[in-house]
Structures are given as C-alpha cells and as structure tokens.
C-alpha cells in the first residue's frame with residue numbers, strides 16, 4: 068500500500084495549484100458577482116491539458132483516470148476556484164462518452180471536451196421526480212429516423228456555457244413496451260429547448276437552469292451509444308466519477324477555508340501579545356475541521372484508485388462515502404473559518420463566507436446525504452430498502 072502520488076500526479080498537482088493560485092478566489096467571486104463565467108481560467112486549464120486528463124489520448128486527452136481529474140478538481144478548489152462544471156463536463160459527460168458513446172460520437176465530442184473548447188452539461192433532475200429517478204417523466208418518442216423529446220428538467224448547471232446537454236429521458240422498449248432510460252446529446256440551441264435561469268443563493272460564476280423540452284427533434288445519432296441498451300449502463304457510468312470529483316471539490320474547498328482561517332488566527336492579536344489561534348477555543352475547531360478534511364481526502368484517494376482499477380462496485384461504495392464525508396467536512400471547514408475570522412469572516416474581502424452557499428449545496432447535490440445513507444444502509448449494511 069502506498070499513499071504517495073506518482074511523480075506525474077505530483078507534477079500535475081503542483082502545476083494545477085500554481086494555475087489556481089494565479090487566478091484565486093478574488094477572481095472567482097468577481098466573475099460571479101459580475102454575472103460572468105471563469106472563461107479565462109477554463110480556457111487556460113484546457114490549453115494546459117488539465118480538463119482532459121481523464122480522456123483517452125487518441126481523442127486528445129491525457130490518458131489518465133479519475134485520480135488525475137480529482138487532483139485537478141481539488142487543487143483548483145483549494146485555490147478558491149471550485150468549478151462545478153469540472154464535475155459535469157469532464158467527469159460525467161466525458162466518461163459517459165468514452166465508455167458508451169459510438170466511435171463517431173467520441174470523435175466528434177471528446178477532443179473539444181479535452182481542450183476545453185466545448186462543454187457538455189448533464190440533465191437528469193426533474194421537478195416531479197427529484198431524488199427518485201424511477202419517476203423520470205421526460206420521454207423520447209421515435210420520429211421517423213430520429214427522436215422527439217418532451218419534458219422538464221431543473222437545477223441544470225452550466226447550460227448557458229455548453230454546446231450540448233446530455234439529457235436523460237425514457238424511451239419505450241420495443242420488446243416489453245416498458246419505459247427505459249436513454250441518453251441524448253441535445254444541442255443547447257435546438258428548436259423547442261428553452262431555459263430560464265434559477266436565482267440561487269450560491270456565489271458562483273456557474274448558473275443553474277430550468278429546462279423545457281417541447282417537441283425537441285433530434286437525429287438518430289443524438290442517442291448516446293450504439294443502441295437503446297446503452298442507456299442504463301451509460302447512466303451508471305457517470306455516477307462514480309461524479310461522486311469522486313464532487314468530493315474532491317469539497318475537500319479542496321475545505322483546505323482553502325482552513326488555510327485562510329489559520330493564516331488569520333496565527334497572526335491576529337486582540338489579547339495582548341498572544342494570537343487568537345493560541346486559544347484552544349479557536350484552534351481546536353480548526354484542527355477538528357482539518358482532521359475531517361484529511362479523512363475525506365483518504366476516502367477520495369481510495370475511491371479514485373478503485374475506480375481507475377476497474378473495480379466499479381467497490382468504487383461505488385467508497386465514492387458515495389467520500390462524497391458524504393466531503394459534504395460535511397467542507398461545510399464544517401467553511402463555517403468554522405467564518406467563525407474564527409469574526410466579523411472579517413462575513414466580509415467579501417476575506418473570501419470565506421462567499422463559499423457558504425456552495426458548501427451547503429454540497430450536502431444536497433448531486434446526491435443528497437440522505438440518499439447516500441440509504442445506499443450505505445441497503446448495500447453495505449444489508450438493510451431493507453425503505454422507499
């Protein structure tokens with residue numbers, strides 16, 4: 068057993084850290100408050116090959132795995148730039164395409180995802196279905212050679228920045244007549260696809276949208292994969308990378324908050340010559356948060372290693388646990404940082420309260436802590452399903 072990164076992974080971590088620090092949290096917040104995107108950072112990360120680390124080399128990527136992509140997510144977040152679209156585009160969409168797309172779809176989409184010139188976002192959540200994906204109501208019906216899509220999606224991130232949205236719909240199985248899931252690559256400018264931006268209490272340059280699909284016509288090759296049978300495995304293929312990279316973002320955000328806070332408390336003096344960090348009422352909550360973040364990082368490393376070794380089922384358990392731990396650790400770290408910074412903690416300048424909304428959302432999305440507890444209770448502890 069080794070806990071060391073390879074020399075290449077080490078280099079990647081240092082290089083991404085340097086890039087993230089050049090931009091920093093100030094840049095991230097400035098973009099968010101101006102209603103703009105982190106276009107420069109995304110483009111530079113793409114040019115340097117960081118957005119395609121997990122994409123096969125024959126499609127312009129780095130040929131690495133989710134371990135490498137988790138490093139990118141964590142280090143950018145640790146520099147104060149937690150980019151949710153890393154989870155959506157390189158982690159979910161690129162994995163789904165690499166594993167289950169047709170050769171033509173891989174050739175068409177992966178090089179653009181790898182160099183950052185294209186983004187593909189992911190739409191599964193629906194107002195009526197919520198956490199219960201079995202209730203998905205977006206339906207795809209045959210329309211000549213192609214398909215006609217109808218339905219509604221909510222909280223879909225980054226639609227305004229993406230060329231395509233990977234829509235999870237249901238189709239009628241010709242053999243059984245039952246509805247089964249299928250994924251469609253829908254251009255974001257397709258006729259009949261409209262969106263409205265949701266007002267979210269999260270300081271982020273990335274936005275969430277309601278999506279309306281009203282008789283959206285797509286050609287036959289918009290269906291992801293060779294046949295309808297690709298739908299279910301393709302849907303599952305995206306889950307582990309999503310859990311692991313979102314956990315890495317949480318761990319990075321936790322590290323960022325603890326670093327900001329401990330730098331402050333080590334030098335701030337209000338009781339004579341001693342720093343406020345010398346008081347255990349200040350230092351212990353920070354140390355506790357640091358322990359939680361470090362434990363989370365270990366679980367992320369385990370989940371990513373299992374995933375990259377092709378051990379999907381075990382990676383599923385570890386990835387869910389890592390995501391659960393990261394949600395709590397990041398929320399704890401940011402809340403603790405705000406507290407020990409005192410009034411400065413609530414200012415924009417000190418750059419921690421700006422993360423409160425994002426880390427709170429990390430306990431809900433992309434899968435809530437309750438649904439992870441359901442998963443662990445059922446699949447690890449052998450309990451009956453409660454719903």
Ligand SMILES: Cc1cc2nc3c(=O)[nH]c(=O)nc-3n(C[C@H](O)[C@H](O)[C@H](O)COP(=O)(O)OP(=O)(O)OC[C@H]3O[C@@H](n4cnc5c(N)ncnc54)[C@H](O)[C@@H]3O)c2cc1C
Nearest residue numbers: 189190191192197198222223224428432433435437438454
């Ligand atoms: C910032 C953000 C970005 C997002 N981006 C995307 C995106 O890009 N694409 C996308 O498809 N979706 C996205 N989502 C949606 C996200 O995945 C959902 O919000 C999440 O899956 C929860 O679904 P819901 O909001 O419908 O909650 P609900 O399913 O309505 O659940 C509400 C509450 O009840 C709990 N609950 C529900 N069922 C059970 C049960 N059986 N047992 C115990 N507790 C239960 C949940 O844990 C939750 O706390 C995003 C959400 C946010 C906040």
